[in-house]
Amino acid sequence: MDIPYALLGSKQSCTCGRDHQVPIEKIAIDERMLDHLSPYLLGESLERVLLVADANTYQVFGDQVYQHLLGAGVTCGVHVFSSHHDLLPDEQAIAAVRQNIVQSGAKGVLAVGSGVINDVARYASYQEGIPYVVIPTAPSMDGYASSVAALQFNGVKTTLPAHTPKAIFVQPKILSDAPFELIQSGFGDLIGKTISLLDWKLSHVLFGEYFCPKSYEMVLAPLQYCIEHAAKLRERDQTSTKNLFVGLINSGIAMAMMGNSRPCSGSEHHCSHYWDLLAYQGVRPHASHGLQVGYAVQWMIRFYRALTQLASIKTPLAPALTPEREAQIRQFYGDGAGEILTVFRDKESWHREHDGDFQTRDISLVLKELEPELSMLPSAARALREMDIPETVDVLGLTVDTLRETFLHANELRSRYTIFDFLASQGELHRATQNILEPLEVVKK
Template sequence: MEIARAWLGRPVACACGRTHEVPIAHVHVGPGAAATLSGWLAERGVQRILLVADANTYDVHGREVLAALEARGFAAGVHVFPQRHGLLPDEQAVAAVEAALADAAPDVAIAVGSGVINDTVRYASFRRGVPYVVAATAPSMDGYASSVAAMQFAGVKTTLPAHAPQAIFADPAVLAAAPWPLVQAGYGDLIGKAISLLDWKLSRTLFGEYFCPEAYRMVLAPMRYCAEHAAEIRARSETAVAALFAGLINSGIAMAMMGNSRPCSGSEHHCSHFWDLLAYRGERDHMAHGLQVGYATRWMMRFYRWTARWLQARTANGGRVTQVTLPPWTEAEDQAARSFYGAGAEEIIAAQREKRRWLADHPLPAEGVAADEILAALEPELSLFAAVEASLDAMDIPQDPRGLDLDARQLRLTFLRAYELRSRFTVFDFLVSQGLLAAAVDGVLAEA
């Protein structure tokens, strides 16, 4: 699985009619990544470097990176967080990295790690105006290429503007040796694209939402490959794990091309966000994001199968979808949201009002949309569902809600309300618009 290097570091005129510009200059996935990283920096005239890691990532890759830097004569400062568990991308971590940046005055920072280290260095280096590069240690997320940082300030998860790395380096041997829960999380994050792509295509078919075929293929191809090679990922094949990592990087590149996360985040992510909300309330334990997305993918495949059956029943009579309208969002809904969501309600209210404005600006064609046209648009992903399901089993992604510390009541609540969390149109919104959500939830839960 190849990295989509043709799109990196320069404006590219796309067949979709837009010009995409991905700010990352270089991605390398291969043996000897530490030496390649140091050589890449030397070619660019870098002199002073700050390496940031935690106790685990320093042991598994940081020492190797530091040795490669010192072999080339770099002046390299080092900041290693002592924690082996429980490090958060919070105010304290950011302050520590900013202080280290101020002391070292580097030309470049190197984030040696995965999620928390990358987000912390991304945000702190952005605030200090210092470029950074990544030495990845796990195929755990699609955020390596992101230009925003997922932080946790005042105990609340928030996404903040930052900057993308100048380059990403990864050694397949390091990736394949990553802790199994991190590999599972990355797999769940990637396989969830089976649903986010469906949500994107559903909206494109109904409303003509902007769609880039290149970004679509960039996400679909590695997702399909990994679904077909999950057993090899499970066996920690370096080739297969490197393909998983490449798929996660390509997903990040696709999001950078789009300027948003549309290709990679849909109703499966909305379920995960809702479960995060329940965890913040103390109603369940916090779980890894990618594991939640993988579990949510199981459920969203069921919702898409239910929706496909409903559409198939309409095709017999040449049926068309002639109206997609959400119920009005009134002051009463505002009050209900404030009662249920508490401090996060204003974001929910804004998302729902924005969604209705978007739908008003993107009406269906006057004649509606044929049910068989919708099914044809969804078929490529629907046909992958059996392979996706088998791959989730191969990767030990939980089937039982208790594996995610969820109960039947919480699942029902999730499926009835997750569509409220974001302004993006998904299959949940389609079911709401047809007056079918409650019936779909009942049907899906009864079949599970």
């Protein structure tokens, strides 16, 4: 598996009818990447940069990068977040980096790390109008190449437009030496595509939502690879780890081509966002993004099984915001309620725009269109087990009750259409949730 280098830094027309632009100029996956980093920065007039890391990633690789740049004529300021585990991509972290950019006069940001460091560096550099370069330290998530920033404002996960990195420099050995939890997390994020691709296609079949086969393929190929190589990844095989990273980068490129995260984020991500919110409220501890996404996949597989058991498709019920639900939302989401209510209104207008009906109400046609993805579900479930992603209830600080809440309300978090919206529109979401959770409650009693 390889990076589609020909797409980098270019604009290309596509069979989907749109032009796609991938603004990332350079991706170097090379053991000797440090030798290329400083000439690249100097060649791009980035002779003064701000290195952003956390205490952990600074120790793993940040200090080495810093020392190297000092000897190579690049002036490098350093912003190291002290805590790795409690760092959130929130207003405070972004403000701190922006302030440091201004004070140091940096012309670019160098992010050394993974998830949160990458999002904070991306958004802060975007706000300050300067480029950023990322040096990943783990194959732990798909956001390296993406153009959107996954942030958490007032506890609510939100995805805001930002920019892609100008370049990505990575040392393969750093990736395969990463802690297993981070490799597991990247695998979880990638296997989430089993569901996000299904959600996207479902909406395409039902509503004719815009669909790009090239972006789709770019996500599907690494997904199939990782499902087949889960056991190898479990052993931290170097080639498989590098290919997991390439798959995560290519997923990011697919998002950059689309200008949004549609191919890579569906109901499985919405579950994870809901759990982040519960963690923010102190109901459960934080867990890594990819682990949560992987954990969500096994539940979403069950919801897709529920879809395959529907006898017919009815006229969709419009999403309805009752005064009672609005009051609950205001109470539950607190300062984040405004955004959730906007999502409701978006869904109401989406329903109106589509005349309140589907393009087809032929269930067998829908299932036929989804067959290639549905047939992957059993092997995806096996791969999750091979990578030790938990499959029981009462893990990750979640219980039958919080899972029920998640499945009934995760679709309030985003205006993006998923299987949750479809089942709700059929009056089937409560029943499906009950059927999935009921056997677990019996076991508990």
